[in-house]
Amino acid sequence: MQIQVIQKGQTLYQISQIYGVSVDTIAAANEIDPSQALVIGQALVIPIVGSYYWVQPGENLYVIARKLGVSPQELASINGLSLSRPLPAGFRLYIPPFPRPSAEVNAYLEPRGTHVAPALSQSAKEAAPHLTYLAPFSFRIKRDGTLQAPPLGDLASIAAEQGVTLMMVVTNLENDQFSAGLGHIFLTDENIQNRLLETIISTAKQFGFRDIHFDIEHLLPTDREAYNRFLRKAAKQIHQEGYLMSTALAPKTSAAQAGEWYSAHDYKAHGEIADFVIIMTYEWGYSGGPAMAVSPIGPVRKVLEYALTEMPASKIMMGQNLYGYDWTLPYVKGGAYAKAVSPQAAIELARKNHAQIMYDYTAQAPHFNYWDEAGKEHTVWFEDARSIQAKFHLLKELNLRGISYWKLGLSFPQNWLLIENNFKVVKR
Template sequence: MQIHVVQKGQTLYRISQTYGVSVDTIAAANEMTPSQSLVIGQALVIPIVGSFYWVQPGESLYMIARKLGLDLHNLASANGLTLYQPLPVGFRLYIPPTPRTQAEVNAYVEPRGTDVSPILIQSSKEAAPHLTYLAPFSFRIKRDGTLQPPPLDDLRAITSQHSVTLMMVVTNLENGQFSAELGHIFLTDETIQNRLLQTIKTTAQQYGFKDIHFDIEHLLPADREAYTRFLQKAAALIHQEGYLMSTALAPKTSAAQAGEWYSAHDYKAHGQIADFVIIMTYEWGYSGGPAMAVSPIGPVRKVLEYAVSEMPASKVIMGQNLYGYDWTLPYVKGGAFAKAVSPQAAIELARKYNAQILYDYTAQAPHFNYWDEAGKEHTVWFEDARSIQAKFRLLKELGLRGISYWKLGLKFPQNWLLLEENFKVVKRS
């Protein structure tokens, strides 16, 4: 699979000629119409076997192999070159495909209201062939130890048709917010806690959930050990039923990291108790904050490197956003929230306002600015083929269990193509 970044003056036809792939094939892979104009800086995926690399000034075959994480001898052989043969600038190297590694893939889906919208149903159908788990968000704990379920509608049938494991997400959400008070109640009141665990067991049996996933956030720091004890108790019951038990963790870089989102999450304990954990490595750039990449590669790496120092890498699933944000400038703390946009919608905005897409190589994320009809300046940070491929490389480098997407319903067709290019998705059902 080739990732091509559109340059000034390029058309879909010229790009198709470069790679020997039809215009219609490229358009279909990127879910665009053949007649649509291209945006300077837009990343396209070109469905070919392997990829090409053009030599930059000062580069040697050894440097390129190291940069791309390739075996030097295999790269030389694929291109009929000797190991230390000088390469002219602009020389096109063929990069053969690498073997796919196994990975588990989860995606959350968040129905709102009393049913699952047609958009979420369709998005779940499209994603299901690429998933190990599908996680409807969420079963909300009530103060009496019972659960408020989300609408499920056709989601169970979709998982059954595509051998996807249904994940039961249990949260301490109350009135739309994670509640420390609610958490304290079920973590410290044994009667309510026992009722909750029995309700979880009964609900899992009723709906066919095979993984129980605790996303318990914003707990009191003093409830850290109580949460660990709860997970130990829950795991014993859940494993007795033959189910998996997993947790969601805030993105920490040390055991001593303080803060209302971090203190009660003990990485080492979760790594010992849970079958796997999903680490929420996103929202550095968030809707209420200043504009920046949602999941910049440097901070993501630091969190994951800390995680694998506390638990086996085979238990760690990296969180990944399927969205970006459109901020109105200037940023004012406490002011208007940024609007969430899909990668496809971000490209449409750039096309509409004739904006050039730039790429931040430090954050490994695309971005652009534009001015709207009211004369307001905006900045957009989002995901594209380059940024997601950078995350896939990190996942493989660290030997992680897989990747988890928040959340379905936002179009990002390139992600699923590159996912299948890089990984053989594990199916458990």
């Protein structure tokens, strides 16, 4: 699989000639209209076996092999070169496909209202071949220990057809906000807690869920140990039924990290109790904050490296956003919220407004600016093939269990192509 970044004046036809792949094949892989002009800085995925590398000034086979994680001898042999041959800048090397490690992949989806929208069902169908888990968000805990279920539609049959494990997401959402007060009730009232666990298990049996996933957030710091005790009790009952139990964790960089989203999340305890955890490594750039990458790779790495000091890599799933944000400038705290955009919509915005897509190599994220019809400046940070590939490199470097996406329903076809190119997706 090749990632090609569009330069000024390039066309799909020219790219098809470079790689020997038809215009229609490239357009279909990236779900773009071949009749439309490409955007400068747009990243395309070219569906070829292996990839190509263009030599940079001063590089030799040893430097390139180290960068790509292959042996110099293998690289020389595949390309019919001598190890001692100088390589001119711009020389094209063929890189064979690497062995794919196994990985688990989860995707949340969030049905709204009373039914699962047809477009969301279709998104689930398209993603299911590439998933280990499918996670409808969410079963909301009520103050009496019962649950308010989300609409599920045909999600169970979609999962079954593709061998995907249904993940039952249980939250302390109340009036669309995570509630510390609600959390305190079921963490400290044994009768309500027992009713809740009975309801969770009976609901899992009813709908065919095989992983119970606790996404309990914004708890009182003083309820940290109560949450740990609850998880131990829940894990015992859930495991007796033959189900997995997982949790969602806020992105921390130390055990002592304070704050309403962090204090009650005990990485070490969750690593001991849960079968696996999903760490929400996104939302550095968020709708109510200043414009920046949603999941810049440096902060993501710091969170994951801390997590590895508290639990084994085999229990960690890295969180990843399937969206970006469009901010109106200048940013004013408490002002207008940024609008969520899919990667496909971001590219269309850039095309419509004749913007050039830039790439921040420190954050490993694409971005661009444009002016709207009212004369207001906007900045957009989103995800593309390059930013996702950077996260896959990190996942493989740290040997993590897998990756978890928030959330389906936002078009990003390149992601699923790159998943299959990088990993053998585990089916449970």
